[in-house]
Amino acid sequence: MARTADPSSHDQQLREAAARLGRRRFLTAASAAAAVAFTTNLPDARAAGADLAPGALTENPFTLGVASGDPLPDAVVLWTRLAPRPYEPGNGLPPAGAVRVEWEIAHDERFRRAVRRGTVRAHAEFNHTVHVEADGLEPDRVYWYRFRAGSWTSPVGRTRTTPARGRRVDEVRLGLVSCQAYEDGYFTAYRHLAQEDLDAVFHVGDYIYEYGIDAAGGDRGYTDRTLPAVFGHETATLEDYRLRYALYKTDPDLQAAHAAFPWYVTWDDHEVENNYAAGIPEKGQSPEAFVARRAAAYRAYWENMPLRMPRPEGTDLLLYRRFQYGRLAQFDLLDTRQYRSDQANGDGWQYPTPESADPARTLVGATQERWLLDGFRRSTAVWNVLPQQVVFSRRKNTTDERSRLSMDAWDGYPASRERILAGAERAGVENLVVLTGDVHVAYALDVKRDFDDPAARTVGVEFVGTSISSDGDGAEKPANWATLTAANPHLKFYNGLRGYTAVTLTAGHARADFRTVSHITTPGGTVATAASFVTEAGHPGLQQA
Ligand SMILES: [Fe+2]
Numbered sequence: 173m174a175r176t177a178d179p180s181s182h183d184q185q186l187r188e189a190a191a192r193l194g195r196r197r198f199l200t201a202a203s204a205a206a207a208v209a210f211t212t213n214l215p216d217a218r219a220a221g222a223d224l225a226p227g228a229l230t231e232n233p234f235t236l237g238v239a240s241g242d243p244l245p246d247a248v249v250l251w252t253r254l255a256p257r258p259y260e261p262g263n264g265l266p267p268a269g270a271v272r273v274e275w276e277i278a279h280d281e282r283f284r285r286a287v288r289r290g291t292v293r294a295h296a297e298f299n300h301t302v303h304v305e306a307d308g309l310e311p312d313r314v315y316w317y318r319f320r321a322g323s324w325t326s327p328v329g330r331t332r333t334t335p336a337r338g339r340r341v342d343e344v345r346l347g348l349v350s351c352q353a354y355e356d357g358y359f360t361a362y363r364h365l366a367q368e369d370l371d372a373v374f375h376v377g378d379y380i381y382e383y384g385i386d387a388a389g390g391d392r393g394y395t396d397r398t399l400p401a402v403f404g405h406e407t408a409t410l411e412d413y414r415l416r417y418a419l420y421k422t423d424p425d426l427q428a429a430h431a432a433f434p435w436y437v438t439w440d441d442h443e444v445e446n447n448y449a450a451g452i453p454e455k456g457q458s459p460e461a462f463v464a465r466r467a468a469a470y471r472a473y474w475e476n477m478p479l480r481m482p483r484p485e486g487t488d489l490l491l492y493r494r495f496q497y498g499r500l501a502q503f504d505l506l507d508t509r510q511y512r513s514d515q516a517n518g519d520g521w522q523y524p525t526p527e528s529a530d531p532a533r534t535l536v537g538a539t540q541e542r543w544l545l546d547g548f549r550r551s552t553a554v555w556n557v558l559p560q561q562v563v564f565s566r567r568k569n570t571t572d573e574r575s576r577l578s579m580d581a582w583d584g585y586p587a588s589r590e591r592i593l594a595g596a597e598r599a600g601v602e603n604l605v606v607l608t609g610d611v612h613v614a615y616a617l618d619v620k621r622d623f624d625d626p627a628a629r630t631v632g633v634e635f636v637g638t639s640i641s642s643d644g645d646g647a648e649k650p651a652n653w654a655t656l657t658a659a660n661p662h663l664k665f666y667n668g669l670r671g672y673t674a675v676t677l678t679a680g681h682a683r684a685d686f687r688t689v690s691h692i693t694t695p696g697g698t699v700a701t702a703a704s705f706v707t708e709a710g711h712p713g714l715q716q717a
Contacts, residue, residue, distance in 0.1 A: 227323075315332070341501075352640040354385060358695050359429075361687070608636040640672065671702075685701050
């Protein structure tokens with residue numbers, strides 16, 4: 173991924189990136205650029221230095237596993253990060269230069285039938301992360317991949333290309349995961365997910381949490397190890413975020429889930445800070461300081477995810493993107509954080525007001541909205557799938573006529589939701605499937621054309637996946653189970669245990685199997701299917717299977 177940057181053009185890009193934060197008018201481009209340059213401390217790519225001698229790698233650099241992502245019919249992104257000492261700044265490697273890494277992809281797990289191989293340099297500048305585009309592959313096929321550096325070989329990953337464009341496909345099986353607060357418990361759900369037969373996994377945000385983690389790993393309650401003090405404070409700098417990804421990625425269950433399937437990732441808020449909105453922090457940071465923090469967080473996210481997207485230049489990172497799964501499905505992965513209007517009514521659960529209803533407000537930004545509606549119009553897929561972050565459907569928290577709603581979710585941006593539902597209707601989208609995270613519980617919901625009208629048509633379905641670990645063990649029926657179920661007739665299922673969701677699409681139906689884990693604050697939790705729901709193609713509306 174070496175790219176020799178001309179420093180003057182890099183500064184220009186920073187200025188342009190800062191200028192694109194147009195709504196923050198009081199933030200000057202120069203101050204943002206300076207703040208970002210300071211925080212990310214970008215070294216001059218031209219002074220990258222020499223490669224590390226292969227013999228100098230005296231400790232295993234493959235401590236953070238491998239991953240693949242954003243599969244296409246002929247290509248997939250392969251990822252790893254070299255970190256002989258993952259809990260030390262700089263991964264325990266020299267602060268400049270690069271390490272040569274060989275990669276290999278094959279038809280078989282033993283690499284007897286190699287398909288492609290090559291060499292890349294893992295630069296200190298990118299925290300020794302590797303993003304390889306393995307191309308020239310065949311559609312709809314399983315592959316195996318691994319890396320080598322010095323005398324060390326990485327764990328083996330398994331991945332899969334997507335079917336050829338326009339091809340008839342009988343079935344796709346997808347995992348839906350989100351919200352993995354390390355300090356809230358073990359990633360047992362991933363251990364079970366890795367045993368599933370899936371074609372790909374969607375991660376819809378909160379891959380990391382920013383809060384400080386104590387030496388015992390919070391509720392994991394380690395007695396066999398002590399986490400270093402570098403994790404004890406809230407993440408703010410590029411180094412903090414890089415170290416936080418290293419902590420998460422040393423988890424063996426998370427590594428197993430990455431190694432088992434290609435992932436499509438998108439973020440929510442905690443990859444930067446709880447409930448931030450575009451350039452606006454949750455807490456009272458200066459705009460300059462927050463934009464610099466966000467830039468550091470975005471850069472660390474890009475470095476640590478199997479993304480094909482261009483590396484971030486300056487303060488933004490383009491993350492929304494589209495994939496086709498033959499003729500069966502179109503995946504529109506959304507970014508509802510980077511471009512959103514600030515939460516209305518002071519955020520939290522509030523009564524709707526003219527402020528929250530203001531049609532000028534947006535959850536995805538005008539450009540992403542146009543891109544999405546345009547994609548609906550061009551789509552020929554059976555299923556239009558929207559992997560995204562926050563709950564799309566109406567959620568009243570009382571049975572009263574007038575009820576508070578979550579200002580952070582689509583309920584706080586009703587005009588934005590209406591434009592998307594109207595656009596889907598105009599485009600003739602018949603089979604809308606929204607995939608959601610954020611709330612640390614599982615829901616199955618009918619998406620109504622008008623949530624204010626009980627007689628309104630059902631125009632799609634929403635599967636909300638519970639958290640992997642956030643909020644600890646949870647409960648099958650949370651305290652507000654009866655109220656929420658009574659207040660929202662379109663809510664067909666609600667479960668508050670940890671786990672993941674297996675989503676199956678065929679030409680005839682979409683199905684969600686809600687998998688729950690018995691407990692996560694100690695290892696060894698067992699998995700069960702709490703419930704399964706289906707919706708028929710052409711006749712949206714959930715039925716228990
Ligand atoms: Fe979360």
